[in-house]
Amino acid sequence: MRLPRPSWGWASLPALVLLWSLIATRFPSYILPQPWEVAVEGWRWLGDGKLWPHLGTSLLEELGGFFAAIVAAVLLGVTAGISPAFRSFLTPLNSLFMAIPPIAWAPLTMIIFGLGYLSIVSVIFIAAVCPMTLAIQDGVQAIRGGEVRAARILGANRMQLLVHVYFPASLPAFTTALRVGFSQAWRALVAAEMIGASQGIGWMVSTGGQIGNASQVLLGIVLIGLIAWLAESLVFRRIERHYQVWRSH
Template identity: 40%
Template sequence: MNKWKMSWLAVPFVLIVWSAVSVNFPSYVFPGPIDVLKEGVNQWEKGELTNHILVSLKRLVIGFVLSATMAFLIGILAGASRRFREFLTPLVTFFQATPPMAWAPLLIILLGLGDAPMIAVIIIASFFPILINVIQGMNQIPESHIRAARSLGAKSWRLGFYVFLPEITPAAISGIYVGFAISWRSLVAAEMIGGNSGIGYFIAFNGQIGNTSSVILGILLIGFLALFMDYLLLKPLHKRFAGWASREEN
């Protein structure tokens, strides 16, 4: 049985277990799959949930693009300069050890409600995994490649664009893969704490009013959206560049 058939077997298994457990509770306490499906149709018709999903995805894209861009640039500089790398090391250790959500209350106070603090949480969550992998990629560049490029006249930005960037891409993709997962979880949590829109806000709001069906619906959407982005974007990207890196090593 191939992996796709095995993967799809998980869906009916979860539905069966979920249905079996839900019959032991009132529907307003722990609704079953049918109740959540009806709530999903209802929310879809109202259009509110769609807006929350789009808001979360917009924040994720903006924050992640900004984070990856900064991590690439700073990582290349740190890899190329030993002094700059030594300067960054304690800062990276400090911020890497601090959970992204620890910054959420302060960011909400400083930036207010809305997109700004949520995007800032995403940047903090994803920046350091990408940065660390970029620096590691820089450290693994063969010195012979750099000398060859310089002998051909490559300097400053040309050296970075034609040598550093292609060499560090496989390692950076691994950092992006990890940083994305952390960012998605951190964004939803931040929206639950201080958001006024987004999937996290949708879950928190419906939890406060006791709408358990919508809470479970929101939780399911978090997982399904993550699976969608993982299978259609991250896995193909990671597989392509990871395989390329292995061929280069051989």
């Protein structure tokens, strides 16, 4: 009986922390603090009760823009995948918007909506909707024509085709779209908060840099990476496992 190969994924984060600690010995703590100093800074923010409002603000902004982008991307991506005419119309617009860095929209959204929730959610939406639309469109286009023709021969109408043919076959592309969209949205959120917010993780990083508090800057960076890693591990991988089980039945 062959034993399963051990996974070394558990060692990557401790290795990163060890490397960080070794590099930090070359610098004074006000430039590059040790991991334990950043942990102490995090504990101080928790003890003061200041950390949760920043985390809550960032997560609410991320979820608002991300879920709005999901709805728009599903409608646009499925329609573009099914309709060549709409796909031809949408392609130049997608190329145009994807060429513009999402953060470039932040000054305009702040002029329109002012500082705060709506302006940052708008930037997140713009960052996520185009790559998600393309991923879903590609997934729908990859569906074999024979499956569609067979369903039509059996009498399936347009709604039944969407539910029983297009939706199951495009699930892998949808999961990819969620991953890509979340990462793009999360990056845009942090960047937008750094230039136009009074609260949030991006604000923590920006303010820490302005006052020369490297521990606060690194605390924000660690939180950014940790939340992205938790989203990947606890959300997207579970979604992928569920659709694999669902498709096998």
